[in-house]
Amino acid sequence: MxxxxxxxxxxxxxxxxxxxxxxxxxxxxxxxxxxxxxxxxxxxxxxxxxxxxxxxxxxxxxxxxxxxxxxxxxxxxxxxxxxxxxxxxxxxxTASIEEMLCGWLLASLLMIVLVTDLTEMMIPDKILLFFFILFAFFRIIFPLAPWWDAPAGAASGFIVLLLIALVSRGGMGGGDVKLFAVMGLLVGVKIVLLGFFLSTFIGAVIGVAGLLTGMIRRRQPVPFVPFIVLGMLAAYFFGDRLMAIYYHLLF
Ligand SMILES: [Zn+2]
Incomplete structure (x- = not known):
């Protein structure tokens, strides 16, 4: 069966x-x-x-x-x-229907913005708005515990990314900022921040490897969404395990 x-x-x-x-x-x-x-x-x-x-x-x-x-x-x-x-x-x-559906929704958004980023180097507002509304409905039907983790996730995704976009002056685009706000609404504070951390970490490792091997030239624009896909999916599916290992190493 x-x-x-x-x-x-x-x-x-x-x-x-x-x-x-x-x-x-x-x-x-x-x-x-x-x-x-x-x-x-x-x-x-x-x-x-x-x-x-x-x-x-x-x-x-x-x-x-x-x-x-x-x-x-x-x-x-x-x-x-x-x-x-x-x-x-x-x-x-995943352990429940709710978590399975959440994984499907996250994967769906990520696959669509992967296509737009790889073909046009952009993340369209129309797509982000559609998923923002869809995720809001999903979290009304299946609230996170506590319920405010969803709006707090959206806010923290937005604020953290906005600060980094301002500090890095164009290293991070407006589309990335909005994308993390939308994903934060679905997965909450902990997962969205871990996902961002993992995305930049994977991006940095592959970026340095690319420069050293000559696969990427200095100042060549590299799409960031492939790293967001890897980082966010790792955070969603393996976040608890990764954090347990991290705390274990720390204390
Ligand atoms: Zn043809």
């Missing part, structure tokens, strides 16, 4: 991941989500069901358009597979 549910949930995640690609690309590009139907950006050929099976179409077509053979961005299958696996992981790992 559990295996059947796992397959359903993985499929749901794959299909939603495919939808998140469309949402991210179209909202960042200022287009409608509904029309026109999906098409190849190079030759304009309308995509059929055979081209739209998450992950498998990309693998089957070896990453190229069926008609014009232009390369398809690997972002699509990566987001599809990540959403599917994160949905499944949240189902298997």
């Amino acid at each position: 559990s295996i059947l549910i796992s397959i359903y949930i993985l499929t749901l995640g794959l299909v939603l991941g495919s939808f998140y690609n469309v949402v991210g690309l179209r909202v960042a590009g200022g287009q409608s989500i509904i029309s026109p139907p999906s098409h190849c950006p190079s030759c304009g050929r309308r995509l059929t069901i055979r081209d739209l099976v998450p992950v498998f179409s990309y693998l089957f077509l070896r990453g190229r358009c069926r008609t014009c053979h232009q390369k398809i961005s690997p972002i699509y299958p990566i987001v599809e597979a990540s959403t599917g696996l994160l949905f499944l992981f949240s189902f298997l790992w």
Whole structure:
């Protein structure tokens, strides 16, 4: 039974991941989500069901358009597979329906802003506003304990990021500040601050490694959202364990 549910949930995640690609690309590009139907950006050929099976179409077509053979961005299958696996992981790992849904919501927001950041280097306000309202409803139905942890999480995400954005003078963008405020509303103070700490830590480690190996040039703008994705998911799913290890080392 559990295996059947796992397959359903993985499929749901794959299909939603495919939808998140469309949402991210179209909202960042200022287009409608509904029309026109999906098409190849190079030759304009309308995509059929055979081209739209998450992950498998990309693998089957070896990453190229069926008609014009232009390369398809690997972002699509990566987001599809990540959403599917994160949905499944949240189902298997968390202790309650509420925590599982919270994991799904967090993963959904992160996958959409990953697409907008990697393609247009921006986090659209429309998407942040939509998720802010969705998360507010979710926390009214499933309040955190204490209930004010949700607004306090939003406020602390916003204030901490704003201070760092002001101090770093452009090292952190306005989109990042708002993104952490929205995520804080969903996960509360502790997880959002830990998530921010882990995001910058992972970003710094990979940044230094990139500079040392010559993969990244000095002053080259690097998208920050991939690190936010890793940091926030680590904080949400493993936060309690990470903090227990930290206190254990400290005292
Ligand atoms: Zn094409």
